[in-house]
Amino acid sequence: MTAIEFAEAAKMLADIARRSGAVVPGFQSPPRVKGALRSIRRRADGSATVSVALKGRPRPAVLGDMIDGVIAANDLAGLEAATLRDALWHGVAYLTSPPATIDLREPHRQVA
Numbered sequence: 001m002t003a004i005e006f007a008e009a010a011k012m013l014a015d016i017a018r019r020s021g022a023v024v025p026g027f028q029s030p031p032r033v034k035g036a037l038r039s040i041r042r043r044a045d046g047s048a049t050v051s052v053a054l055k056g057r058p059r060p061a062v063l064g065d066m067i068d069g070v071i072a073a074n075d076l077a078g079l080e081a082a083t084l085r086d087a088l089w090h091g092v093a094y095l096t097s098p099p100a101t102i103d104l105r106e107p108h109r110q111v112a
Contacts, residue, residue: 001059001095003029006052009063009092016091017070020084025050025073027066038065040072048073060096067092 001009010027017024023046031039031051041049050069052062067088071081 001054001057001062003054005059005095006054006062009066009095012091013066013070013088016087017074017084020087022070022074022076022084023048025069027052027069029054037061038069040069042073063089063092063095 006027006029013027014024025040025048028049028051030053031037032041033039033051036051037053037057039051041051043049048069050066050073052065052069054062067085070088071085074084076084
């Protein structure tokens with residue numbers, strides 16, 4: 001996952017969380033904890049920052065960590081967690097597909 005895709009996912013997740021009435025955490029990469037794939041930092045004012053490692057990880061793993069971070073930041077469990085998790089996944093599911101690539105080494109055929 002690129003940094004641009006990470007930012008796009010963070011914006012989408014924040015929008016969905018906000019519309020659901022949930023607390024919207026900040027997102028950053030990489031985690032400050034050396035070797036951690038994800039972490040959450042909570043502040044006294046109730047805000048939270050979800051940190052997720054991107055490098056060398058599949059998109060679904062990164063997105064799953066971001067979604068779990070939103071759930072954790074809101075201290076949700078059970079049905080509430082499942083409902084929000086489903087809404088968040090629906091919002092970013094399109095990011096789980098690999099980007100389209102064009103092999104420029106192949107000659108293109110002209111259509112008459």
